[in-house]
Amino acid sequence: MARGSDGQARSPRLPPTWFIHLAWRTHRGLYRVSRGRVGLWRPKQNRWGTLRLTTTGRRSGQPRSVILGYFEDGPNLVTLAMNGWADGEPAWWLNLQEQPVAAVDLAGGGGTVRARAAEGEERDRLWARWREIDTQLDAYAALRTTETAVVVLELVPKTS
Numbered sequence: 001m002a003r004g005s006d007g008q009a010r011s012p013r014l015p016p017t018w019f020i021h022l023a024w025r026t027h028r029g030l031y032r033v034s035r036g037r038v039g040l041w042r043p044k045q046n047r048w049g050t051l052r053l054t055t056t057g058r059r060s061g062q063p064r065s066v067i068l069g070y071f072e073d074g075p076n077l078v079t080l081a082m083n084g085w086a087d088g089e090p091a092w093w094l095n096l097q098e099q100p101v102a103a104v105d106l107a108g109g110g111g112t113v114r115a116r117a118a119e120g121e122e123r124d125r126l127w128a129r130w131r132e133i134d135t136q137l138d139a140y141a142a143l144r145t146t147e148t149a150v151v152v153l154e155l156v157p158k159t160s
Helices: 017-033 091-098 120-133 137-141
Strands: 049-056 063-073 076-081 101-106 109-117 149-155
Touching: 017 063, 049 076, 049 091, 063 091, 063 120, 076 120, 091 149, 101 149, 120 137, 120 149
Parallel strands: none
Antiparallel strands: 049 063, 049 101, 063 076, 076 149, 101 109, 109 149
8 A cells, every 4th residue: 555755545536536537538449549559469478468348228228338458378368348437337247247258369369258247266367366456455445345256258169
């Protein structure tokens, strides 16, 4: 956790909500304008990557795309349903709870995934891995009044 000039622990500060939303829109726009050539990258040892997830809107039935941070856990992709660390669940996670099958675009490929929330020991293990990547993870999660879902995206094998 960050420390103030008096040595006391302090909560991390988030940028204003308008700035977070602008950054998200800019990132998606950059991806769209570059036709997918810019905006996605693979995770590295202690760094997350980015993916583009396309869900089916639970109300509209229309495709809805977001860009998310992730890391790889074997063949699975792991992300957090954090909503910019604000309260409430992100729309993409609500959509996946209604329809867990979605499309994912990765740097160098993509496919179909089935989403689920990690639970129990698996959640603890994956949260600990996120904590290695982001040392302020617990402090950011403490800004939310509800537990942040650890979302596992399992690649669906292609059928011939």
